[in-house]
Amino acid sequence: MRMQKIIFVAGLAMLAVAAFSSAPVRAQGPAVVAPIVVDTAVPIVVNAVKPKTPAGQTKFEGFVMNANVAQITVRARGSDMSIQTFTLSQRASAKMQVIVDRGGYQYGDRVTVYYDTATLQVVNFKGKPSKPI
Numbered sequence: 001m002r003m004q005k006i007i008f009v010a011g012l013a014m015l016a017v018a019a020f021s022s023a024p025v026r027a028q029g030p031a032v033v034a035p036i037v038v039d040t041a042v043p044i045v046v047n048a049v050k051p052k053t054p055a056g057q058t059k060f061e062g063f064v065m066n067a068n069v070a071q072i073t074v075r076a077r078g079s080d081m082s083i084q085t086f087t088l089s090q091r092a093s094a095k096m097q098v099i100v101d102r103g104g105y106q107y108g109d110r111v112t113v114y115y116d117t118a119t120l121q122v123v124n125f126k127g128k129p130s131k132p133i
Contacts, residue, residue, distance in 0.1 A: 057114050058117050059113070059114055060074060070093065075087045082091075084120075086115050092122045095125070112127060
């Protein structure tokens with residue numbers, strides 16, 4: 001019983017100290033700040049951003065699986081499961097005909113294909129064909 005009385009008195013003392021030592025809390029009001037007048041100027045263009053590929057074209061890098069004058073099948077460089085087959089445009093087909101006459105692309109040759117995203121038709125391609133077998 002005596003221990004309960006001591007705990008009760010100590011708790012009551014702490015409550016009294018906390019009540020008298022706390023300061024009143026006031027909300028912070030908005031401070032009046034004078035608006036900063038900024039002179040609007042024309043933005044300075046240091047370097048204009050130029051796209052790496054023309055609008056509507058996408059780059060696909062990978063390895064040749066099959067190539068002829070009508071189409072090219074390419075396996076993506078980062079993913080062995082991603083395979084794309086593209087039809088060649090007339091200009092790309094003429095370029096491919098020259099390469100096929102010299103031996104053509106072999107399986108595993110590295111190429112970069114630039115294609116139209118709407119039709120999946122090759123506009124241009126780059127890559128060095130290896131020596132024919």
